[in-house]
Amino acid sequence: MIWQIELIIYLLLIASAILALKVKDLLASVVALSVYSFGSAFLFAVLGAVDVGFTEAVVGAGITGVLFLAALYHTTRKSRD
Amino acid sequence: MVQKSKSIIVALVSRFMVPFIQLFAMYVIAHGHYSPGGGFQGGALLGASILLLRLTVGEQPSNLVFHTKYGTQISGFGVFIYAAVGVAAIIGGGLYLDYASLPIAGIEPAKLRSIGILLVEIGVGIGVMATMIAIFDDLARGHFHD
Numbered sequence: 157m158i159w160q161i162e163l164i165i166y167l168l169l170i171a172s173a174i175l176a177l178k179v180k181d182l183l184a185s186v187v188a189l190s191v192y193s194f195g196s197a198f199l200f201a202v203l204g205a206v207d208v209g210f211t212e213a214v215v216g217a218g219i220t221g222v223l224f225l226a227a228l229y230h231t232t233r234k235s236r237d
Numbered sequence: 238m239v240q241k242s243k244s245i246i247v248a249l250v251s252r253f254m255v256p257f258i259q260l261f262a263m264y265v266i267a268h269g270h271y272s273p274g275g276g277f278q279g280g281a282l283l284g285a286s287i288l289l290l291r292l293t294v295g296e297q298p299s300n301l302v303f304h305t306k307y308g309t310q311i312s313g314f315g316v317f318i319y320a321a322v323g324v325a326a327i328i329g330g331g332l333y334l335d336y337a338s339l340p341i342a343g344i345e346p347a348k349l350r351s352i353g354i355l356l357v358e359i360g361v362g363i364g365v366m367a368t369m370i371a372i373f374d375d376l377a378r379g380h381f382h383d
Contacts, residue, residue: 207274210273210278211277211281215281218281219284219285219288222292226376227376229377230376
Protein backbone atom coordinates (compact mmCIF):
# COMPACT_ATOMS: atom_id res chain seq x y z
CA MET A 157 0.00 0.00 0.00
CA ILE A 158 1.06 3.62 -0.35
CA TRP A 159 3.13 4.35 2.73
CA GLN A 160 2.28 8.07 2.78
CA ILE A 161 -1.40 7.26 3.47
CA GLU A 162 -0.47 4.98 6.36
CA LEU A 163 1.87 7.64 7.79
CA ILE A 164 -0.89 10.26 7.68
CA ILE A 165 -3.32 7.86 9.39
CA TYR A 166 -0.75 7.01 12.10
CA LEU A 167 -0.15 10.72 12.78
CA LEU A 168 -3.93 11.32 12.94
CA LEU A 169 -4.26 8.42 15.42
CA ILE A 170 -1.50 9.74 17.71
CA ALA A 171 -2.81 13.32 17.58
CA SER A 172 -6.42 12.34 18.33
CA ALA A 173 -5.38 10.01 21.17
CA ILE A 174 -3.28 12.73 22.84
CA LEU A 175 -6.12 15.22 22.31
CA ALA A 176 -8.64 12.84 23.91
CA LEU A 177 -6.41 12.50 26.98
CA LYS A 178 -5.42 16.13 27.36
CA VAL A 179 -8.61 18.10 26.67
CA LYS A 180 -10.63 19.26 29.69
CA ASP A 181 -14.08 19.21 28.07
CA LEU A 182 -15.31 15.61 28.24
CA LEU A 183 -17.64 16.08 25.26
CA ALA A 184 -14.66 17.08 23.12
CA SER A 185 -12.81 14.06 24.53
CA VAL A 186 -15.61 11.75 23.34
CA VAL A 187 -15.48 13.33 19.87
CA ALA A 188 -11.69 12.90 19.74
CA LEU A 189 -12.09 9.25 20.72
CA SER A 190 -14.58 8.78 17.85
CA VAL A 191 -12.01 10.31 15.49
CA TYR A 192 -9.45 7.83 16.86
CA SER A 193 -11.81 4.91 16.18
CA PHE A 194 -12.51 6.10 12.66
CA GLY A 195 -8.80 6.53 11.95
CA SER A 196 -8.08 3.01 13.18
CA ALA A 197 -10.93 1.74 10.97
CA PHE A 198 -9.23 3.42 7.99
CA LEU A 199 -5.95 1.80 9.01
CA PHE A 200 -7.52 -1.68 9.23
CA ALA A 201 -9.09 -1.20 5.78
CA VAL A 202 -5.76 -0.08 4.31
CA LEU A 203 -3.97 -3.05 5.85
CA GLY A 204 -6.45 -5.44 4.23
CA ALA A 205 -8.72 -6.38 7.16
CA VAL A 206 -11.94 -4.98 5.71
CA ASP A 207 -14.19 -6.90 8.09
CA VAL A 208 -12.36 -5.68 11.20
CA GLY A 209 -12.34 -2.13 9.84
CA PHE A 210 -16.08 -2.27 9.17
CA THR A 211 -16.76 -3.46 12.72
CA GLU A 212 -14.46 -0.78 14.14
CA ALA A 213 -16.20 1.95 12.13
CA VAL A 214 -19.69 0.86 13.16
CA VAL A 215 -19.05 0.07 16.82
CA GLY A 216 -16.14 2.36 17.70
CA ALA A 217 -17.20 5.49 15.85
CA GLY A 218 -20.97 4.99 16.01
CA ILE A 219 -22.24 3.11 19.03
CA THR A 220 -19.64 3.78 21.72
CA GLY A 221 -19.67 7.52 21.00
CA VAL A 222 -23.41 7.62 21.65
CA LEU A 223 -23.07 5.43 24.75
CA PHE A 224 -20.26 7.65 26.12
CA LEU A 225 -22.50 10.67 25.51
CA ALA A 226 -25.37 9.02 27.39
CA ALA A 227 -22.99 8.21 30.27
CA LEU A 228 -21.70 11.79 30.19
CA TYR A 229 -25.17 13.13 31.04
CA HIS A 230 -24.91 11.36 34.42
CA THR A 231 -21.69 13.21 35.28
CA THR A 232 -20.32 16.70 34.84
CA ARG A 233 -19.12 17.96 31.51
CA LYS A 234 -15.78 19.40 32.67
CA SER A 235 -13.07 17.19 34.11
CA ARG A 236 -11.52 18.52 37.31
CA ASP A 237 -8.20 16.74 37.48
CA MET B 238 -30.15 15.95 29.64
CA VAL B 239 -30.91 14.06 26.45
CA GLN B 240 -33.15 16.39 24.55
CA LYS B 241 -34.18 16.57 20.94
CA SER B 242 -32.31 18.89 18.64
CA LYS B 243 -33.71 22.38 18.21
CA SER B 244 -32.44 22.66 14.65
CA ILE B 245 -34.95 21.69 11.96
CA ILE B 246 -32.08 20.91 9.55
CA VAL B 247 -30.65 18.26 11.89
CA ALA B 248 -34.07 16.67 12.41
CA LEU B 249 -34.98 16.60 8.72
CA VAL B 250 -31.60 15.34 7.49
CA SER B 251 -31.46 12.55 10.08
CA ARG B 252 -35.04 11.53 9.30
CA PHE B 253 -34.06 11.41 5.62
CA MET B 254 -30.94 9.33 6.31
CA VAL B 255 -32.42 6.70 8.65
CA PRO B 256 -34.20 4.57 5.96
CA PHE B 257 -31.02 4.43 3.87
CA ILE B 258 -28.95 3.39 6.88
CA GLN B 259 -31.46 0.64 7.62
CA LEU B 260 -31.49 -0.51 3.98
CA PHE B 261 -27.67 -0.72 4.00
CA ALA B 262 -27.82 -2.62 7.31
CA MET B 263 -30.19 -5.19 5.81
CA TYR B 264 -27.87 -5.50 2.78
CA VAL B 265 -24.96 -6.15 5.13
CA ILE B 266 -26.92 -8.82 7.03
CA ALA B 267 -28.20 -10.54 3.86
CA HIS B 268 -24.76 -10.63 2.21
CA GLY B 269 -22.84 -11.43 5.40
CA HIS B 270 -21.77 -14.93 4.38
CA TYR B 271 -19.83 -14.00 1.25
CA SER B 272 -18.71 -10.40 1.74
CA PRO B 273 -17.43 -8.26 4.63
CA GLY B 274 -20.07 -7.71 7.25
CA GLY B 275 -22.54 -9.99 8.89
CA GLY B 276 -25.09 -10.16 11.64
CA PHE B 277 -23.14 -8.16 14.21
CA GLN B 278 -22.22 -5.26 11.91
CA GLY B 279 -25.69 -5.07 10.35
CA GLY B 280 -27.37 -5.22 13.75
CA ALA B 281 -25.08 -2.49 15.07
CA LEU B 282 -25.98 -0.34 12.04
CA LEU B 283 -29.71 -0.90 12.66
CA GLY B 284 -29.22 0.03 16.32
CA ALA B 285 -27.25 3.13 15.36
CA SER B 286 -30.07 4.26 13.05
CA ILE B 287 -32.60 4.00 15.88
CA LEU B 288 -30.19 5.80 18.24
CA LEU B 289 -29.89 8.60 15.65
CA LEU B 290 -33.68 8.97 15.76
CA ARG B 291 -33.65 8.90 19.58
CA LEU B 292 -31.06 11.70 19.68
CA THR B 293 -32.52 13.98 16.99
CA VAL B 294 -36.34 13.77 17.00
CA GLY B 295 -36.80 12.87 20.68
CA GLU B 296 -38.15 9.86 22.52
CA GLN B 297 -41.86 9.92 21.69
CA PRO B 298 -41.60 9.92 17.83
CA SER B 299 -38.79 7.35 17.87
CA ASN B 300 -40.96 5.10 20.06
CA LEU B 301 -43.15 4.64 16.96
CA VAL B 302 -40.19 2.89 15.29
CA PHE B 303 -38.80 0.98 18.27
CA HIS B 304 -40.52 1.28 21.65
CA THR B 305 -38.40 1.71 24.76
CA LYS B 306 -40.11 -1.08 26.71
CA TYR B 307 -39.49 -3.81 24.10
CA GLY B 308 -35.68 -3.69 23.98
CA THR B 309 -34.95 -6.66 26.23
CA GLN B 310 -37.76 -8.81 24.80
CA ILE B 311 -36.63 -8.33 21.18
CA SER B 312 -33.00 -9.06 22.03
CA GLY B 313 -34.18 -12.26 23.70
CA PHE B 314 -36.11 -13.07 20.53
CA GLY B 315 -32.91 -12.70 18.48
CA VAL B 316 -31.07 -15.12 20.78
CA PHE B 317 -34.07 -17.46 20.49
CA ILE B 318 -33.76 -17.52 16.66
CA TYR B 319 -30.05 -18.37 16.98
CA ALA B 320 -30.68 -21.15 19.50
CA ALA B 321 -33.71 -22.48 17.62
CA VAL B 322 -31.64 -22.99 14.44
CA GLY B 323 -29.07 -24.91 16.48
CA VAL B 324 -31.69 -27.08 18.20
CA ALA B 325 -33.43 -27.71 14.85
CA ALA B 326 -30.13 -29.10 13.58
CA ILE B 327 -30.06 -31.45 16.61
CA ILE B 328 -33.64 -32.54 15.84
CA GLY B 329 -32.58 -33.21 12.24
CA GLY B 330 -29.98 -35.66 13.48
CA GLY B 331 -26.77 -33.62 13.51
CA LEU B 332 -24.79 -31.62 16.04
CA TYR B 333 -25.69 -28.20 17.46
CA LEU B 334 -25.60 -25.57 14.64
CA ASP B 335 -24.70 -28.25 12.07
CA TYR B 336 -26.67 -26.59 9.28
CA ALA B 337 -26.40 -29.49 6.82
CA SER B 338 -28.81 -31.56 8.93
CA LEU B 339 -31.55 -28.95 9.30
CA PRO B 340 -34.93 -30.70 8.95
CA ILE B 341 -35.99 -29.05 5.66
CA ALA B 342 -36.83 -31.60 2.99
CA GLY B 343 -35.79 -31.41 -0.64
CA ILE B 344 -32.71 -29.12 -0.47
CA GLU B 345 -29.16 -30.34 -0.96
CA PRO B 346 -26.71 -29.86 1.98
CA ALA B 347 -24.69 -27.01 0.41
CA LYS B 348 -27.83 -24.88 -0.11
CA LEU B 349 -29.00 -25.89 3.36
CA ARG B 350 -25.77 -24.56 4.93
CA SER B 351 -26.29 -21.24 3.14
CA ILE B 352 -29.86 -20.96 4.46
CA GLY B 353 -28.79 -21.94 7.98
CA ILE B 354 -26.02 -19.35 8.21
CA LEU B 355 -28.44 -16.69 6.87
CA LEU B 356 -31.00 -17.55 9.59
CA VAL B 357 -28.29 -17.33 12.26
CA GLU B 358 -27.13 -13.96 10.88
CA ILE B 359 -30.70 -12.64 11.07
CA GLY B 360 -30.99 -13.78 14.69
CA VAL B 361 -27.65 -12.19 15.62
CA GLY B 362 -28.67 -8.96 13.85
CA ILE B 363 -31.97 -8.69 15.74
CA GLY B 364 -30.24 -9.47 19.04
CA VAL B 365 -27.42 -6.94 18.58
CA MET B 366 -29.81 -4.20 17.41
CA ALA B 367 -32.14 -4.58 20.40
CA THR B 368 -29.23 -4.90 22.86
CA MET B 369 -27.58 -1.68 21.65
CA ILE B 370 -30.89 0.21 21.96
CA ALA B 371 -31.63 -1.33 25.37
CA ILE B 372 -28.21 -0.27 26.73
CA PHE B 373 -28.78 3.29 25.52
CA ASP B 374 -32.33 3.42 26.92
CA ASP B 375 -31.17 2.17 30.33
CA LEU B 376 -28.36 4.76 30.38
CA ALA B 377 -30.64 7.61 29.33
CA ARG B 378 -33.69 6.66 31.42
CA GLY B 379 -35.17 9.66 33.18
CA HIS B 380 -33.02 12.07 31.17
CA PHE B 381 -35.27 12.51 28.15
CA HIS B 382 -36.89 15.90 27.78
CA ASP B 383 -39.18 16.23 24.79
